[in-house]
Structure formats: C-alpha cells, structure tokens
Amino acid sequence: MATSPTSGQLLVIIDPVARRTDGESVRIAKDVLSAGASTKVCLPDSPEEFARALTRRGSRRPVVIGDDRALTRAVTLLHRQRALTACVLSVVPVGGSLSVAHALGVPTGAVAAARAVLDGAERRLDLLVDDSDGVVLGSLRIPAPPTAGDTLPTDASDPYDPSDPSDPSDPSGPPWLRSLVRTLVPARPYRSVRHAHPSRHSSRHSLPSWPSRPVTAPPPPGPARLRIEVDGATLIDLDQPVETVSVTPGAPATAGTVKVVVRPSSVGAEAAPLQAYGRTVTVSGADFHYRADAAAAGPVRRRTWTVREGALGLMLPVR
Template sequence: MATSPTSDQLLVIIDPVARQTDGESVRIAKDVLSAGAAAKLCLPEGPEEFARALRRRGSRRPVVVGDDRALVRAVTLLHQERELAGCALSVVPVGDSALAESLGVPGGTVAAARAVLDGAERRLDLLVDDSDGVVLGALGIPPAPVRPAAAEPVPVAAGRPWYRSLVRTLATRPVRLSAVPSPGATRLRVEVDGETVVDLDQPVQAVSVTPGPDGVASVEVRPLSVGAEATPLLASGRTVTVTGEAFRYRADAAVTGPVRRRTWRVAEGAWGLTLPADA
C-alpha cells in the first residue's frame, strides 16, 4: 500500500563516497530537491556522522543521496534504533544502484529526486537475522553470483502449504555438474518454518533467499546433482535457518561470515521507501 509522505521538510544526507565519486550527480540531486522542498543538507564525513545525522532528523524526511551501501546503512541504523516503522526513507542513487532500482527507485538522478518530491511511501518486507542484521533485496550463499538453471524448478514436498512451485522460462542452457563436489559446494541444512528442505548429507551448490511480498520469503536451494542437471528445490515461509559448515553469505551489498548457523525471519511491511506514485 502506498501513502503520501508525511513531511515536506527534507533532511538530505549526502554520503561521502557519492561526493567523491560523482560530484555532478550530487549537485543535480541537491538542486532538484532544494527547488521542490525545504531541504536541510548534511555532509557527513564518515559512518558515525551519518548515523548522528539520521538520529537527529526530527520531523524531517530523511533522503539518502548515495549508493546501495548507504541505503542499507540507513535502514540498518533505523532498525537497530527501533525507529524503522515510523520513518519513511527516500533515496537518490549515486553509484551502485542495483538494489535500489530492484526495489522500484528510478535509476536517473533527476527522476529519483522528483520521485522523492512527488512520490508515495510504499511499505516493504525485509529479512531480519539473529544478529539484528537486515536484508532488503536478496541473500546468497555462497556470496558469488549464481548462474540460473534451465530446468523447471519443482516443489520439495508437494501438498504442504508453505511450498509453492514456480514456473520460469530461462534462456540459458542447463548447467551440468559433476558427481564430485566442486570447490564451491558445501554441506548445509536448510530449514523453512521448521521443515528441512535439504540436509547435511546433500552437498549444496547455492542457496538464495528473497523477502516478500505477502510476508513470506522465497527460498531456492540448488543441491549438487549426481550425473544430472541441477534442479532447484523451492520453498517459501516466514523463517529460514541455515546450519552446517562455516559459510559466508552476501546480504544485499555486503559479505558476512563465516558463520555456522544463521536464522532469518520475514518482517512484513517493516520499512517504508518513497517510490514514484505510479510504481
């Protein structure tokens, strides 16, 4: 559900990395925002000043001018302060913006700034882990990008309400895996809502978890096949636990680990992002 922003006063926090890498885009963002609203500019020199500015925002709507890491940093800070539910964030991407764009933020500086001024707040799901970290877009184990499989995914245990089959048309050719575990394979137990999707006796090539919509996470487990094409196992649920060999994972723009166990739960509608009104 989208709602109109609650304040026309903006706190524009310009990430130092954005100022260093693309000063022209930063200038354009400042000009558009200042022309359309009462904007207070903040130029933090590091993470501590970034956090301090966000905490002292008062009634102003925070606008992050920066890359995906700056957006995740802002959401994480608000989550840890337990203020995320009452604060709608806006972002004007400068730098790596794959995450922001996947959430619906326009990629162009002018279009993104205008969305801040004329857009609407949309409530989005996220994942919260047992160390109080958050995931806005996607979680991947291992951290390296995973090539899509051409085989049609099938549900693990048909008939159970928390499994859903997905029909996908993929243009890439099937990825053929050998019977011997590759260097990237590991042994993990993946549980969704307490049900085991794959256990430690099955080498795993990759695991991906994506939050929402509707308060559930979509889970795809790619086991290492023996003499056949890899067929992903799909599940969905509100809680995902991964246990086993020490593993690293990519959560949005950051790599974390190694850890031996981690649990993520879906926080439905946990945060608000200003997006174009027609998004």
C-alpha cells in the same frame, strides 16, 4: 499500500562515496530537492557522522543520496533504533552499486529519483532481518558468489575508506590503508632511494611501495553441507551438499514470505532445485559466507532470517 509523505521538510544526507564518484549527479539531486522542499543538507565523512545525522533528524524526512551500501546502512541504523516503522525513507541512487535501489522501484537518474522524493508516495516493503540485527533489502545468496569487488580488507564496517582515491603510500591516507601497509610490509628502517634524475628525489620515495595488484579475498569453497530449514521444516540436510542457496522476497501475492531456492550439488545429470516459501529461514552447518544485497558477510555456522512484512517505508513514484 502507498500513502502520502507526512513532512515537507527533508534531511538530505549525502554519502561521501557518492560525492567522490559522481559529484555532478549529487549536485543535480540537491538542487531539485532544495527547489521543491525545505532541506537541511548533511555531509558526513564517517559512519559515526552518518549515524549521528540520521539520529538527530527530528521531524525531517531522511533522504540518502548514495549507493546501495548507503541505503542499507540507513535502513540498518533505523531498524536498530527501532525507528524504522515510524520513518519514511527516501533515496537518490548515486555511486557504484545501485542494483538494490533500482530493484526496489527507485527510478534511475538523479532528477527522476529526486522528483520521486518530492512527488512520490510511501510504499511499505517487506524486510528480511537476521538474528544479529542485520537487514536484507533485496536478495540473499549462499555461498557468496565471487565478484570483482571482493578485495581485502573484507570487513565492511567502514565503507567510506575503501573507495578513498588518495595515494595508498601517503602516510596521511585513510587508516585502513596505513594498517594494511604495516601488515604487508615488514617493519624496518626506511632508506632513501637514489635516483639518476635529481627531479625525482622525493621524501615519498622513502616509503615502502604499494603492491601493484590488489590483494583479493580467497575464492569461495566448493559445494557446502548445510541444513536449510524453512518455517521449521528441513528443506535439505547435511547429507546432501549444495551449490547455492538463494532467498528473495516472495511475489506480491505472497507478501510477508520469502522464496527459498536450493540447488543441490550433483554428479552427471543436474539435480532439480528445491523450492519453498516461508517466513523464517535458518541455515546451519559448516562455516559459510553469504552475500546480503551488496555486501559479503561471514563466516557463520548458523543464521536465521525472518520476514518483517511492510517494515520498510520507502518513497517511490506513484503508480
């Protein structure tokens, strides 16, 4: 169901990662939005500032200019404030990972996405909510598949710092880098390093060198033994190891449900995947990691996801 927006006043929250990675697209989107509506622009530099701006939006419609993680952060905050059903959210995808926003129907390109904010219509989309108040906008995978972006630190609580382009050996750099330097390099008095060329003398050379290779997260384990329950019925039990589990929103004809596909582990001939539709999915067993949209999470031993039909109101182009 699509409806027209209720307010012509916009609160434009520009994620700092988007500002660093594609400042030109940010500028274009801001100009298009400012030309078509009354806008208040916020430039948060921390998750706390991001949350504060969203909380104080008043009657303005929030518009997030950022990547999938910024979109997920906004939806999570509104859900935890129990304000999601009364709010119409907009997003202009700018940054690194944009696949979730595009899969939801948000146009590619800053101009097209900004025009959808101004001239589009609200569409109510299903949302997957877990028992720890986390949200999934698109797909869920178990175990979490390895990606090039899975580097330590793996805690995604502050997604601003990991893409900070500052020199990691700079003591004024982001806190997580300074913390990781202290972890990787034993504490000892620094010694100045002599160089043959006088122009290379610098106080920065007295600092420990940063590893030339990124520290990657350990690879995921092999087949897992998990119990998968869909609406209380066991789809697969602990006696049969599984390779992957995927949970995705159902087709339009099955709104309010998710599609669960389990691929059992097999030796020799490939085992046929198991499939089910339902409103709740519970996974339990040995510690497991999972990937919800753009972020990896875990390990956990039990987690339940429930479909909230039409919980997310998103501005999308008129069909």
